[in-house]
Amino acid sequence: MSKFAKKKSGELPAVSTASLPDIVFMLLFFFMTVTVMKDSTVKVQNTLPNASEIKKLEKKDRVITIYVGAPTQEYQSTFGSEPKIQLNDKFASPSEVGDFILMERAKKAQELQNVLTTSLKVDKDANMGLISDIKQELRKVNALKVNYTTYEGDAFNNIN
Amino acid sequence: MADIAFLLLIFFLVTTSIETDVGLNRLLSPIDTSPPLPYKDKNILLVRVNNNNEILVDNDLVDITDLRKITIAFLDNGGAAPDSGYYCDYCQGERSVSSSENPNKSVISLSSDRETSYAAFITIQNELVGAYNQLRNRESLKLYGVKYTDMESEYMSPQTSKVKKANLKKKMKIIQQRYPQKLSEAEIK
Numbered sequence: 001m002s003k004f005a006k007k008k009s010g011e012l013p014a015v016s017t018a019s020l021p022d023i024v025f026m027l028l029f030f031f032m033t034v035t036v037m038k039d040s041t042v043k044v045q046n047t048l049p050n051a052s053e054i055k056k057l058e059k060k061d062r063v064i065t066i067y068v069g070a071p072t073q074e075y076q077s078t079f080g081s082e083p084k085i086q087l088n089d090k091f092a093s094p095s096e097v098g099d100f101i102l103m104e105r106a107k108k109a110q111e112l113q114n115v116l117t118t119s120l121k122v123d124k125d126a127n128m129g130l131i132s133d134i135k136q137e138l139r140k141v142n143a144l145k146v147n148y149t150t151y152e153g154d155a156f157n158n159i160n
Numbered sequence: 161m162a163d164i165a166f167l168l169l170i171f172f173l174v175t176t177s178i179e180t181d182v183g184l185n186r187l188l189s190p191i192d193t194s195p196p197l198p199y200k201d202k203n204i205l206l207v208r209v210n211n212n213n214e215i216l217v218d219n220d221l222v223d224i225t226d227l228r229k230i231t232i233a234f235l236d237n238g239g240a241a242p243d244s245g246y247y248c249d250y251c252q253g254e255r256s257v258s259s260s261e262n263p264n265k266s267v268i269s270l271s272s273d274r275e276t277s278y279a280a281f282i283t284i285q286n287e288l289v290g291a292y293n294q295l296r297n298r299e300s301l302k303l304y305g306v307k308y309t310d311m312e313s314e315y316m317s318p319q320t321s322k323v324k325k326a327n328l329k330k331k332m333k334i335i336q337q338r339y340p341q342k343l344s345e346a347e348i349k
Contacts, residue, residue, distance in 0.1 A: 017162070024165035028172065035176035049279045051286040053293055057181040058316055119183065122278050128209075129274030131281070132348045139191050148282060149183035155286040158279035159213065159224065 036060065040089050044069035049124045050153030057147055062116050064104045064143075066097065068130060069123030083126040085134065094133035098141045105143070117145045124158065184285050189344060202258055203265045205234045207288070209272045213280040224283060231291035235263050235339065250299060250338060263295075263339045271346035288343055295339045300331075308335050 046069050057063055067086040071079040075091075084091045087100045105113050118138060122131060138146065207227075208216040215222050217230055238251025240261040248262045260266035268288060272281055296308035304311075314320055315328045 021161040021165050024162055024169055028165055028169040031169065031172045031176065035172065035178050037175060038177050049282040051184055051282055053184065053286050053289040054182040055185050056313070056316060057183065058318060060181075063181075117185070119181075124277070124279040126278045127274060128272040128276040128278060128281055129348065131278060132272070132274070135188060135345070136347070139188050142190065144188040144190060146186045146188055147183040148186065148285065149181070150282060152182055155283045156224065158283045 040086075042067055042072075042086065043075055043089075043091070044071055044084060044086050045123050045125075046121055047124050048121060048149060048151050049155075049158045051148075051150040051155050052153065054150060054152055055147075057117065057119060057149070061108070062112055063119050063147075064101060064116055065119045065121060065149075066100075066134065067121045068126050068134070070125065083123065083130055085130070094130065094137055097134050097137040101138065101141050101143045115145075116143065117147050118143050119147045119149045121149045184282070184289060186285070186343075186345070199265075199267055200261075202239070203260050203267060205231065205260075205266065205268045207268060207270045207284065209270075209276045209280055209284060211273045211275040213277055215284065224287065227284065227287045228291045228294070231268065231288055232294060234260055234268075235266050235291065236295060237266075238262060250302075264337075267342045267344060269344050269346055272348065274348055289341075292339060292341050292343075296335050299338050300335050303334070304331055308332070 044067050046067060068083055069086075070076075070081050070083050071091070079091055085094060085097065086092070087096065092100065101118065105116060108116065120131070120134070135146070138144070206216075206218050208219075210216065215224055215227060217227070222230060233253060236251050236253035237256055237259040238248030238253050238261070239255055239257050239259050240246035240248065244261075246262045246265065248264075251263065253259075270284065270288065293309055300306060300308035300311065311328050311332055315325055315332065320328070
């Protein structure tokens with residue numbers, strides 16, 4: 001009998017947490033390597049369309065981003081619900097795009113100034129009028145390399 | 161220890177984002193006041209998207225699912241006569257005299273209306289680029305046994321060595337000369 005009694009005595013030992021910091025550090029390093037710092041908060045709805053014939057934008061330092069879309073809920077009361085252009089942190093009109101590009105270009109290193117790409121992150125529901133205005137402005141400042149940034153997926157999903 | 165690591169982890173979760181960094185690359189045409197180069201009508205494929213997101217190719221209403229097929233047929237037509245100097249010996253199209261003469265001379269003009277949705281525009285761009293990629297892949301497989309799109313992504317990748325890049329570039333140039341991407345986005349009037 002004493003054999004059985006022995007087994008029953010003694011509480012279940014607590015799970016050792018000695019390895020917890022290691023696990024958390026592992027997660028931390030994972031996130032540090034795969035993510036990048038947000039440079040600006042997106043104030044517009046930004047659901048990109050899908051495309052399949054895509055190319056990667058490899059070098060982050062050669063990209064200037066322009067967001068287009070309807071303002072998010074909290075900004076709709078002041079800026080309305082029509083699609084707008086967002087440059088850095090503020091809403092802008094198409095005529096300001098040229099100056100913005102020139103300013104951003106001047107910030108970059110000399111050798112990169114001629115190889116910059118403009119990434120257009122445009123919401124699905126925007127229409128082409130606004131995009132066309134932006135393209136005209138880009139042509140005026142000779143920023144001809146454009147990337148229509150999309151999600152990877154079947155393009156036919158866009159039109160349903 | 162774990163608390164500090166958690167704190168750091170949460171900080172990074174909040175301040176960073178996983179970027180979407182893929183898309184369709186396009187080169188806009190520079191503002192140019194000189195008169196446009198003369199192109200024969202049969203060498204231009206007019207693709208138009210109207211306010212209702214309907215697609216008109218040379219003024220005929222077509223379905224989006226047929227656009228890639230139509231574009232390939234147009235680019236790959238090679239209608240020039242064998243003795244005209246523009247004969248396309250690698251084309252596999254119908255060689256119809258009423259369609260494009262040579263891939264080098266063919267131009268696709270894409271125009272849209274102000275009210276056209278961006279999603280429809282991207283879908284069409286995707287199909288047109290897809291048509292070029294399909295033709296280039298075919299030529300590349302024939303000449304080098306690899307897909308053009310694979311060569312391109314290898315060329316773009318930062319891990320590829322300089323020697324390899326130069327080699328790839330040479331091959332890509334040859335394919336690009338066979339099917340140059342002459343895709344113009346017209347202004348909205």
